[in-house]
Amino acid sequence: MHLYEALTEYAKGEDYPYHMPGHKRRAFGAMPPETYRMDVTEIDGFDDLHAPEGLIKDLQSRIARLYGAEESFCLVGGSTCGILAAVSAAVFEGGHLLMARNCHKSAYHAAYLRGLKLTYLIPPVLPEFGICDALSPEQVQAALEADPSIEAVLIVSPTYEGRISPVREIAKIVHSFGKILIVDEAHGAHLGLSGAFHENSCQAGADLVIHSTHKTLPAMTQTALLHVSGKRVDREKLKRFLRIYQSSSPSYVLMASVDNAVTMMERDGEVLGQKLKTEFSELLSDLSACKHFHFLTGINSDVGKLVIHAGDSGFTGQQIYDMLRVKYHLQLEMAAGDFCLAMFTVGDTAEGFRRMRDAVLQMDAQAKPAESAKRALETPKLPEAVMSLGDAWDAPFEEVPLEKSAGRISAEFLSLYPPGTPLVVPGERITQALACDLATWRTQGLRLRGVSDEGKVRCIL
Ligand SMILES: Cc1ncc(COP(=O)(O)O)c(C=O)c1O
Structure with a gap:
């Protein structure tokens, strides 16, 4: 049994x-x-x-x-x-x-x-x-x-x-x-x-x-x-x-x-998986009609993760996420600077695919393309590690405003949430570029971890 x-x-x-x-x-x-x-x-x-x-x-x-x-x-x-x-x-x-x-x-x-x-x-x-x-x-x-x-x-x-x-x-x-x-x-x-x-x-x-x-x-x-x-x-x-x-x-x-x-x-995995793959491929194929948004695809991409990139739509990832939630009642998994993420699984219904397709196509059609001044996104350099994670997380700290944090050693994990993977680990030095990014994301309303409501971060004394 x-x-x-x-x-x-x-x-x-x-x-x-x-x-x-x-x-x-x-x-x-x-x-x-x-x-x-x-x-x-x-x-x-x-x-x-x-x-x-x-x-x-x-x-x-x-x-x-x-x-x-x-x-x-x-x-x-x-x-x-x-x-x-x-x-x-x-x-x-x-x-x-x-x-x-x-x-x-x-x-x-x-x-x-x-x-x-x-x-x-x-x-x-x-x-x-x-x-x-x-x-x-x-x-x-x-x-x-x-x-x-x-x-x-x-x-x-x-x-x-x-x-x-x-x-x-x-x-x-x-x-x-x-x-x-x-x-x-x-x-x-x-x-x-x-x-x-x-x-x-x-x-x-x-x-x-x-x-x-x-x-x-x-x-x-x-x-x-x-x-x-x-x-x-x-x-x-x-x-x-x-x-x-x-x-x-x-x-x-x-x-x-x-x-x-x-x-x-065990019983229906094969059928459910094939159904999800078909429905998800159809969704991506329908969304390829978008003029501004684009979508992460390819052989290394898993079935079901819909990454909606803002492209030249003039929207931020958070704005796309918010519009989908407020106007279309579609609750996504997360938003980041230039993209947001929706998840499809074997638990989804045809309605779930249809509503996402219709909403994204409509938003794309209504977008007013903006000249994007986006930086080239590169593999980030590791921040300099000055202390071990254990020593730094247990060390005395002070709260420092983000704009004054460049060059200081972080006493906390700093991340965007979700997914919460660290941009800085305790013991690492906060760079000028990261302090600027965090300040920008804060003004965009993205969910940050390790940054207080007042825009301060914990730095080693
Ligand atoms: C890559 C990765 N690993 C592990 C976890 C932790 O999983 P759980 O929430 O089931 O504890 C998460 C949660 O978001 C994750 O994104």
């Missing part, structure tokens, strides 16, 4: 709960009663995420089979806890991690917690979009040749905007150096589940892979997966870190929603 079936059955039954959670499986306030009826804890017959022997063990085995991993774990703390556990298990305390600069903050948090030395792989920037592109195997090879003390490599693929790296080739290189490859595939939980999508990183040979099932599959927020394969990773250590970083009371409603999504993909 599947976990969600067992919970649904249990919800209909007579059992009185003399156990947690405190709502006693009764509805309080305005929440729908069904959710409470299913929200149990580790009672008899429902297994234990931290020592699975029954329903959860079966679910995890099915997940491993589906993705092509040797062992899989359900996560209820998002990919965040999968990344924390993967990095902690793959690199010794105080060790050396080679990681993509566009990693999610959880990777930096893992490095902070474990006192790691970081060396960065800088993804090239797609010049016309200002977006991080895929990493090349040559970059990884060169970095590993340059420093034998590196213990593991962490890359992000697909990126937030859907760029996919050649993981199979990268895995071969990393393994030829005897190192561990971790792939943050948070945005690719659908990969490998249909011929319509790229293969996933378990299939491509990575040692540790993290998927946010809540991002691109129909599972509830916070749900994610961690997969491990091969002999390079100490699995006992991995499980220890999962016990450390995950709640000791994992939500059964969340785990049931993973089961539900996985079952759907």
Whole structure:
């Protein structure tokens, strides 16, 4: 029996709960009663995420089979806890991690917690979009040749905007150096589940892979997966870190929603994937009629990520995002300086595709083209690292107005959110160019992290 079936059955039954959670499986306030009826804890017959022997063990085995991993774990703390556990298990305390600069903050948090030395792989920037592109195997090879003390490599693929790296080739290189490859595939939980999508990183040979099932599959927020394969990773250590970083009371409603999504993909993944690919290709084909906006496409782009670039429309990314939300009631995933991002998944309806197509075509037709004074977008240079992340994040600081911050050492992560990948890591020097960009984005209303409402940043004293 599947976990969600067992919970649904249990919800209909007579059992009185003399156990947690405190709502006693009764509805309080305005929440729908069904959710409470299913929200149990580790009672008899429902297994234990931290020592699975029954329903959860079966679910995890099915997940491993589906993705092509040797062992899989359900996560209820998002990919965040999968990344924390993967990095902690793959690199010794105080060790050396080679990681993509566009990693999610959880990777930096893992490095902070474990006192790691970081060396960065800088993804090239797609010049016309200002977006991080895929990493090349040559970059990884060169970095590993340059420093034998590196213990593991962490890359992000697909990126937030859907760029996919050649993981199979990268895995071969990393393994030829005897190192561990971790792939943050948070945005690719659908990969490998249909011929319509790229293969996933378990299939491509990575040692540790993290998927946010809540991002691109129909599972509830916070749900994610961690997969491990091969002999390079100490699995006992991995499980220890999962016990450390995950709640000791994992939500059964969340785990049931993973089961539900996985079952759907086991049964219908091929068809659903092909349908999404067809609908998404049709959308891109219809949108190619736009005169001003343009769209990120190509072999390295994942199916479903619609990156709308403002082109010469005269709009900023935030304005396009706001118009789509206010006028057309279309809520996008994020806005950046010159583009915004909409996500399509196997959970979308024909209406979702139609409304996006009609709105974008209409906005493009109404745009009043402006002479754009855009800078050529280049791969950014790494800010100078003056102190280690750990030392800087714990150091005394003062609040400094952005316009006076150039040249100072940052005591905080500075980023655009979402996705929150750092522009500056604590311990790095803030450049004049970045201080200007942050000030501009602030006036454009973009969501910044690390900059206060008064436009101040924390700098080391
Ligand atoms: C690339 C990447 N990795 C990891 C995460 C963390 O995922 P979660 O929200 O499931 O914890 C995110 C979240 O946006 C992300 O963009």
